[in-house]
Amino acid sequence: MTETVVIAGAGHAAGQVVASLRQKKFAGRIVLIGEEPWLPYQRPPLSKKFLAGELSAERLYFKPESFYDDPDIEVRLGTRITEIDRDNCSVTSVDGEVFTYNKLVLALGGRPRTLPLPGAELAGIHYLRGIDDVLKIQSEIQEGRRLVIVGAGYIGLEVAAVAAQLGLEVTVVEMEDRVMSRVVSPQLSEFYQQEHVAHGVTLKLSTGTNGFSGTGKLEYVLLDNGEKLPADLVVIGVGIVPNIELADAAGLATENGIVVDDHCRTSDPNIFAVGDCTFHPNDVLGKSLRLESVHNALEQAKTAASNICGENSCYAQVPWFWSDQYDLKLQIVGLSQGYDEVVMRGDPLTRSFACLYLRDGQLIAVDAVNSP
Structure with missing residues (x-):
């Protein structure tokens, strides 16, 4: 059979x-x-x-x-x-x-983690997981339009980089006090923050999102500091x-x-x-x-x-991730959670360097930027 x-x-x-x-x-x-x-x-x-x-x-x-x-x-x-x-x-x-x-x-x-906030049903609010999601976002991307990104993880920052290069006004809103805070060191966060700002992206860190407003479609993102941020479209990337x-x-x-x-x-x-x-x-x-x-x-x-197929195969792999933002390729090997020391190799000013994460003197992860 x-x-x-x-x-x-x-x-x-x-x-x-x-x-x-x-x-x-x-x-x-x-x-x-x-x-x-x-x-x-x-x-x-x-x-x-x-x-x-x-x-x-x-x-x-x-x-x-x-x-x-x-x-x-x-x-x-x-x-x-x-x-x-x-x-x-x-x-x-x-x-x-x-x-x-x-x-x-x-x-x-x-599936994308959604934000059950007031106004979340308004046209112009997007999540990015599949091809169809991107096609919808692309249909609203035009030079000069105002894009607000909620979440400064890989997806949010990659979208920010693309949109900035396409001529949109980009703002990233992040609850934590630095970008990619769950996965990289403060040193690497600072480097990427400077890169995005240099490309015209506005970063609003330590800032939450309370909701969205508009008449029939998105017009504003409502922040937890009381600010109403004008927006033509929103991309939410919160995991x-x-x-x-x-x-x-x-x-x-x-x-x-x-x-x-x-x-x-x-x-x-x-x-x-x-x-x-x-x-x-x-x-x-x-x-x-x-x-x-x-x-x-x-x-x-x-x-x-x-x-x-009848083999006896066991999964045992060191985690590996990557992210492309502008002309920067970030490669991450291992998991840095629980590190107690960061050793820098190379100079961030050259835009080619690495962060080595140690715990009790043992190497547990490496983040490399434009560095094999």
């Missing part, structure tokens, strides 16, 4: 699962089910080159359309799985269609929420994500989970965690595919 692998979700990690199964000569049937109308694609360029109009949607594809022209690969887009029947090894789509599986892979990703509801309803273990072991297997041995939706052990770091990282998503997808 032909073995069937069903993949719920059709993002970056899902595309890697399909590719890895094929690479490992998986002889069964693969069913890929995704809510978006797009084939699996790369998300990192969304807030960079794709937003800037330098890439087409097709160039984001993880694999070309022809890759899926295989009688053993079934692609269902524009739909989603709403129920898992673990007893009968089947899933049901929102359309009522039932798919049976031998192995199920949950590549459910996450993501893992999509765990499907797993929860099926009785799978969850904890800030879908709990998996180092084989990317859930509490059900026939169900795997990969990517941003997982809470997973990391022997390199000595703890379990959830990561919002393409590198993590791809490596977990490879691990899951290997184990589906």
Whole structure:
């Protein structure tokens, strides 16, 4: 009997699962089910080159359309799985269609964390997670328009960099007292703050957002200091929420994500989970965690595919992230949380340097700017 692998979700990690199964000569049937109308694609360029109009949607594809022209690969887009029947090894789509599986892979990703503030429903307020989100933002980008970005993390600052270069008036509002405060040192935050200001971006740090106002569409962002900030459009980037509801309803273990072991297997041995939706052990770091990282998503997808094919593969990777802002490439290896010393290598004035993070004299992470 032909073995069937069903993949719920059709993002970056899902595309890697399909590719890895094929690479490992998986002889069964693969069913890929995704809510978006797009084939699996790369998300990192969304807030960079794709937003800037330098890439087409097709160039984001993880694999070309022809890759899926295989009688053993079934692609269902524009739909989603709403129920898992673990007893009968089947899933049901929102359309009522039932798919049976031998192995199920949950590549459910996450969704933008929303701000339930007054006026949040006004036209002109955006979140950025997928291609369609960017297309909506692009339709409102015009030189001279006023863009307010809520949140000074990777996404917010990448959008700020693109928008500033396209001639918009950009303001970034951040509750913390520095940009990228969750992931980098004060020294690196200061460097990036200076870069953004030099490109004409206004930073409002230690400032909260109380709501939005306008007649029929966005006109102002209301700040917690009483200021009414004029705005033509807003992009909110305050993190993501893992999509765990499907797993929860099926009785799978969850904890800030879908709990998996180092084989990317859930509490059900026939169900795997990969990517941003997982809470997973990391022997390199000595703890379990959830990561919002393409590198993590791809490596977990490879691990899951290997184990589906009968191998004994364990996930153990050092976290790796990157961010492109202006002509600066920031690469982060490891996790710096809990550091007690920062050692600088190189000079920030040269725009090529690195921050080394130590804890008890041991190197735990490196942030490198324009530095291999």
